[in-house]
Amino acid sequence: MNFPDTNSASTVADHLDESEAGAAAITRDIVTIGASAGGVETLRRLVGALPQTYGGAIFVVVHVGAESRSELPAILSRAGPLPAVLAQDGATIRRGHIHVAPPDFHLLVQPGRLAVVRGPRENRHRPAIDPLFRSAAWAYGPRVVGIVLSGSLDDGTAGLWAIKSCGGTTVVQEPNEALYPEMPSNALMHNRVDHRLLVNEIAPLLVRLAGEPARVPVQQERPASIRDEVEFTRLNRDMNTMGNLGMLSPFTCPTCRGALWEINEAGHLRYRCHTGHAFSQASLLLEQGSAAEESLYAALRTIEEKAAALRRLAQHWSGRSANLREDYEKRAVDLESIAEVLRGLLAGETM
Numbered sequence: 001m002n003f004p005d006t007n008s009a010s011t012v013a014d015h016l017d018e019s020e021a022g023a024a025a026i027t028r029d030i031v032t033i034g035a036s037a038g039g040v041e042t043l044r045r046l047v048g049a050l051p052q053t054y055g056g057a058i059f060v061v062v063h064v065g066a067e068s069r070s071e072l073p074a075i076l077s078r079a080g081p082l083p084a085v086l087a088q089d090g091a092t093i094r095r096g097h098i099h100v101a102p103p104d105f106h107l108l109v110q111p112g113r114l115a116v117v118r119g120p121r122e123n124r125h126r127p128a129i130d131p132l133f134r135s136a137a138w139a140y141g142p143r144v145v146g147i148v149l150s151g152s153l154d155d156g157t158a159g160l161w162a163i164k165s166c167g168g169t170t171v172v173q174e175p176n177e178a179l180y181p182e183m184p185s186n187a188l189m190h191n192r193v194d195h196r197l198l199v200n201e202i203a204p205l206l207v208r209l210a211g212e213p214a215r216v217p218v219q220q221e222r223p224a225s226i227r228d229e230v231e232f233t234r235l236n237r238d239m240n241t242m243g244n245l246g247m248l249s250p251f252t253c254p255t256c257r258g259a260l261w262e263i264n265e266a267g268h269l270r271y272r273c274h275t276g277h278a279f280s281q282a283s284l285l286l287e288q289g290s291a292a293e294e295s296l297y298a299a300l301r302t303i304e305e306k307a308a309a310l311r312r313l314a315q316h317w318s319g320r321s322a323n324l325r326e327d328y329e330k331r332a333v334d335l336e337s338i339a340e341v342l343r344g345l346l347a348g349e350t351m
Contacts, residue, residue, distance in 0.1 A: 026142060026143055026213065026214055027055075027056075027143070027209065027210050027211065027212065027213060027214065028056075028142070028143055028144070028145050028168070028169050028209035028210060028214060029055060029056035029057065029095075029143055029209075029210045030056065030057055030059075030109070030136055030140045030143045030144045030145065031056050031057065031058045031059065031144075031145045031147065031206055031210075032058075032059045032060075032061075032109070032132050032133050032136045032144060032145070032146050032147065032159075032163070033046070033058065033059070033060045033061070033147045033149065034060075034061050034062075034129030034130075034132065034133065034146075034147070034148050034149065034151070034155065034156040034159065034183075035060075035061075035062045035063075035129075035148075035149035035150055035151055035183075036062065036063040036129075036150065036151025036152055036153075036155065036180065036183055037063075037150065037151050037152050037179065037180040038150035038151065038178060038179025038180045039062050039063075039149045039150045039151055040062060040072065040075065041179075042149045042150050042173065042178070042179070042199055043060065043062070043072075043076060043079075043149065044075060044076065044079040045079075045199050045200065046147075046149075046199055046202050046203055047076050047079050047080045047082060047084070047098060047203075048079040048080035049080070049200065049202075049203035049204075050080055050081070050082055050203050050206065050207065051081065051207065052081035052082070052096075053096075054082060054096060054206070054207060054210065055095050055096060055210050055211070056095065056096075056145075056206065056209075056210040057093050057094060057095055057096075057097060057099070058082070058097070058098040058099065059087075059098075059099045059101075059107060059109060059132055059136065060072070060076070060084075060098060060099065060100045060101065061101045061107055061127045061128065061129045061132045062100075062101070062127075063125050063127070063128075063129075063151070063155070064103045064127075065103065066103055066104035066126070067103070067104075068103045069103070070086060070100065070102055070103050072084070072100050073085055073086050073098070073100050076098050076100070077098075082096055082097065082098055083096075083097055083098070084097070084098035084099075084100055085097060085098070085099060085100065086100050086102050087099045087100060087101055087102060087107050087114050087116050088114065088116060089114065089115060089116035089117070090113055090114065090115070091113065091114045092112065092113055092114075093109070093112055093113060093114065099114060101116075101127035101132065102116060102127070103127075104118065104126055104127075105117060105118050105126065105127060106118070106119050106122075106126055106127050106128060106131045106132070106233055107127055107131075107132050108131060108132065108135035108230065108233060108234065109132065109135045109136040109139050109140065110135070110139055111139050111140070115135070115234065117233065117234050117235070119131070119232070119233040119234060119235055119276060120232070120233070120235075120275060120276030120277045120278070121255070121277060121278075122155070122233070122277070122278040122279075123153065123154070123155040123278065123279060123280050123283040124279075124283050124286065124287055125155060128155055129148070129155045129156040129159055130155060130156060130157075130158045130159040130162075130278070131159075131229075131230070131233045132159065133146050133156065133158075133159025133160065133162055133163055134158070134159055134162040134226055134229055134230055134233075135230045135233070136163070136168075137159075137162040137163040137165070137166040137168055137222075137226060138162075138166065138222070138226050138227050138230055140168075141166045141167050141168065141222070142166070142167035142168055142169075142214070143168070144163050144166070144168035144169070145163075145168060145169045145170075145171060145206065145209060146159060146160050146163040146168060146169070146170050146171065147171040147172070147173075147202065148160060148171070148172045148173065148183055148184055148187040149173045149178065149183070149184070149199075150173060150178035150179045150180045150181070150183065150184065151178075151180050151182065151183030151184075152180050152182045152183060153182060153183060153186070153280070153282045153283060153286075154182070154183060154186035154187070154190075154280045154281075154282050154283070155183065155280070155283075156183055156187055157183075157186050157187045157189075157190050157191065157268060157280065158265060158268065158270055158280065160172075160187055160191045160193065161190070161191055161265045161266065161268065162223075162226045164191060164192065164194075165222060165223055165226065166222050166226065169194050169195070169209065170187075170191060170193045170194045170195070171193070171194065171195040171196075171197060171202060171205065172184045172187045172188055172191075172193045172195070172196050172197075173197065173198075173199060173202070174196055174197060174198050175188070177198050177199065186282075190265075190266070190267070190268040224244065225244060225245050225263070228241060228244055228245060229245070229272070229278070232272065232276045232278075233276065235276065237274065237275075237276060239274035242261050242272075242274050243261075245261050245263050245272060246261045246262045246263035246264060246272075247261065247262050247264075248260075248261055248262075249261060249262040249271060251271065251284075252273075253271075253273035253275070253277050254284070254287040254288045254290070254291040255273075255277045255287065256273060256275050256277060258273040258274055258275055258277075259273060259274065260272065260273050260279075260284075261273070261274075269281055271284055293346065296342055296345060296346055297346065299342060300339055300342040300343065300346070303335050303338055303339045303342070304335075304336075304339050306335055307332045307335040307336050307339065308332075310328045310329070310331050310332035310335065311328070311329070311332045313328045314326075314328035314329045314332065
């Protein structure tokens with residue numbers, strides 16, 4: 001059950017033997033953490049409470065902008081005794097280390113190694129929490145602990161479902177303590193979570209889970225859709241397999257305009273297109289609103305430009321053809337009325 005030697009260049013598959021899943025005593029030493037708004041300070045408190053002797057491997061996704069320079073490894077390294085590093089593609093998983101997703105890249109866990117990929121956005125984010133959780137669940141099954149901390153919307157909810165479906169342990173920060181309770185609240189609403197804890201209670205739990213054997217009962221076959229979605233994040237996709245994920249929906253992807261498939265995970269609906277963009281219900285509505293706003297602005301620009309062109313033509317024909325001038329002016333007035341309606345819609349923020 002040891003991780004590969006971090007001083008060795010060789011890759012050693014370090015995962016639970018599926019044939020022994022029903023009998024082997026394992027420890028829960030693969031820890032995935034997702035946070036968003038208000039999450040950095042919460043993470044500092046969590047990792048600061050872990051001892052230097054902690055033997056698990058920690059993987060962290062915090063929503064950051066694509067152009068940001070990540071200072072999170074330095075912040076977390078100062079917070080406690082465990083070193084934090086920016087994840088690199090192909091790097092070996094290291095015990096007692098915190099692996100942080102870099103800006104504008106998804107962090108995925110493979111047996112023994114990391115994958116850092118610039119795959120399609122999920123829930124409007126890259127890095128996103130769900131791909132990390134999903135990949136760890138598929139690679140390490142019951143060894144995985146998934147933790148959702150403070151944040152807005154619901155990234156992490158589907159990832160916790162994947163971890164639980166593969167026999168792992170799920171943890172959610174107490175929403176009443178979170179600076180932004182929406183992400184923990186959604187995770188609790190859509191999952192049967194194992195632990196709902198205050199931040200100062202999470203580190204002792206991780207130490208216990210990593211230090212004591214856990215008898216894992218025989219698990220039902222893991223949903224193949226989890227593996228398929230990991231491959232979609234890696235851009236190893238086949239649009240002919242979309243039917244394995246869910247049912248074709250009447251909606252189109254607001255990002256690429258492709259068809260969306262509806263995925264139902266124990267009543268929690270999600271959506272994915274065949275190019276890989278994925279949305280929860282909340283993020284889909286937000287993205288549709290953004291797309292609608294962009295379309296309205298484009299329409300407003302086009303209509304205002306046409307109205308201005310008609311005004312210019314009316315001036316050109318003034319004194320030469322009264323009929324043409326009046327026709328152009330009337331059409332310009334009509335378009336300006338439509339433009340006023342569009343401005344009202346945009347100012348009213350109805351999307």
